[in-house]
Every structure is written in structure tokens, then in C-alpha cells.
Amino acid sequence: xxxxxxxxxxxxxxxxxxxxxxxxxxxxxxxxxxxxxxxxxxxxxxxxxxxxxxxxxxxxxxxxxxxxxxxxxxxxxxxxxxxxxxxxxxxxxxxxxxxxxxxxxxxxxxxxxxxxxxxxxxxxxxxxxxxxxxxxxxxxxxxxxxxx
Amino acid sequence: xxxxxxxxxxxxxxxxxxxxxxxxxxxxxxxxxxxxxxxxxxxxxxxxxxxxxxxxxxxxxxxxxxxxxxxxxxxxxxxxxxxxxxxxxxxxxxxxxxxxxxxxxxxxxxxxxxx
Numbered sequence: 001x002x003x004x005x006x007x008x009x010x011x012x013x014x015x016x017x018x019x020x021x022x023x024x025x026x027x028x029x030x031x032x033x034x035x036x037x038x039x040x041x042x043x044x045x046x047x048x049x050x051x052x053x054x055x056x057x058x059x060x061x062x063x064x065x066x067x068x069x070x071x072x073x074x075x076x077x078x079x080x081x082x083x084x085x086x087x088x089x090x091x092x093x094x095x096x097x098x099x100x101x102x103x104x105x106x107x108x109x110x111x112x113x114x115x116x117x118x119x120x121x122x123x124x125x126x127x128x129x130x131x132x133x134x135x136x137x138x139x140x141x142x143x144x145x146x147x148x
Numbered sequence: 149x150x151x152x153x154x155x156x157x158x159x160x161x162x163x164x165x166x167x168x169x170x171x172x173x174x175x176x177x178x179x180x181x182x183x184x185x186x187x188x189x190x191x192x193x194x195x196x197x198x199x200x201x202x203x204x205x206x207x208x209x210x211x212x213x214x215x216x217x218x219x220x221x222x223x224x225x226x227x228x229x230x231x232x233x234x235x236x237x238x239x240x241x242x243x244x245x246x247x248x249x250x251x252x253x254x255x256x257x258x259x260x261x262x263x
Contacts, residue, residue, distance in 0.1 A: 014173045050172055096243050102217055104210040107242055111206055114241050
């Protein structure tokens, strides 16, 4: 199956977050994921877009968020990029640590990692790109056995 | 679907019936304002009915935690009622299932508050 790519350039607004979530759910469903998986994927995309809009671009109307979806039949890859100051993922506290359990924020990236198969961060100087990958069930990752 | 909240009193317990999405923005604000009002009126036994909550994101989870801590800091008690599978799974993943007192029967939940 050939790869299909769709990309969006969005304002740094909450409307963009909802649009990204909705697009992710549609594309995940069309890519063959069941409803539960499509909801997890769309939540991961929502959380990543919230980070881009809120923490990356800080709602700056001059800054944009770009979201690129690529489906191959074996996997769905979503790249979300902001124009902010960048993020040091080593400095993100563990939300499951007892001292953080009752904090109001800090669970977004944890949930993204819980719901996707692969999560990568890239510093774009300026900005951050987060790439989320979900494999269609039963499909092997590159160089790995499907039955693993 | 936006979030809605309504409150009712049963045997001294304030039940907050929530419906819709608790997400960053309006949903989280509605929950925050409702809890602030309920606590501000002196209510200390609060039961959050999440049976009609269709979706919750990390911001919504944060608001639930904030509601729990703000009620507790006022000397009150907050319990959760009627979690959907989606919300249940999220609280389990985030280890908050062990923090909240979670009930699935309203009458039993009301009885469980200290009298």
C-alpha cells in the first residue's frame, strides 16, 4: 500500500486542538484501527497539540502548529511541530512518583507514551517536533517479529 | 459536546452531576467553578457523578485532582461515582484510581460519607 499523507497548518488556539483530535480520529479509523485504538490515538494527538499550542507557542497568534499524518497500511505516523522555545524531555517529572501524584498538570506526555507505540522528540531550533507512531495490530515494526 | 454540571443535595451530600467532555478550556473551567461554588457554600461532602462524562483529557484529570485536594484542604471529602470504562482506564493508568474513593452505586456512596 502506498503512503498517504495529509498535513494541516493550524493557529495556536484551542480550536486547533479540537480539530487535530477530530482529524486524528478520522484518519485512525480509516487506517484500520478499531474504535478503542482510534480514541487512544486521537487523545495522544490532542495531548501533543495541547503541548504545542500551550507550552510551545504559548497561544502566540503569530506562531503556527503543523500536523502531518502519514498512513502506510502498516502504521500511522503523526508529526506535530510548534515554533516555541523547545522542550527538554529529561526534565519532565514522572507523574506516577508519589510526590507528583496529586499535581494538577504533567500527565500529557505520559499519556502520549502510554497510548502510542513509539514517541520521538526532535529539537527544531526553534520549536519542537514530536512524532507519534502506532502500528496496525499484527504488523511488525521494522526488523522485529510480529509475534514478539 | 460541551460540559454541563448540575448539583443536588441528598442526605447532606452534595452530588454534582457532570456530563460531556472535561477537557482543556471550557470543560475544565466549568468543573473548577462548580467545585469552587459548592465548597464556597460550605458543603464538605461532595460526590462527583461522572456517569455521563464522555471524554476526559489530561487537563480534565488535573481538574479532578485539583477538586479532590481543594475539598480535602477545606476539611471535606470528595468521592467519584459511576466512572465510564474510559475514565476508569485513565485513572488506572495514571495511578489515581488508588487516590480517589470511587463508587458505582449512589446510595452506597452517600452512606460511605462520614456522618
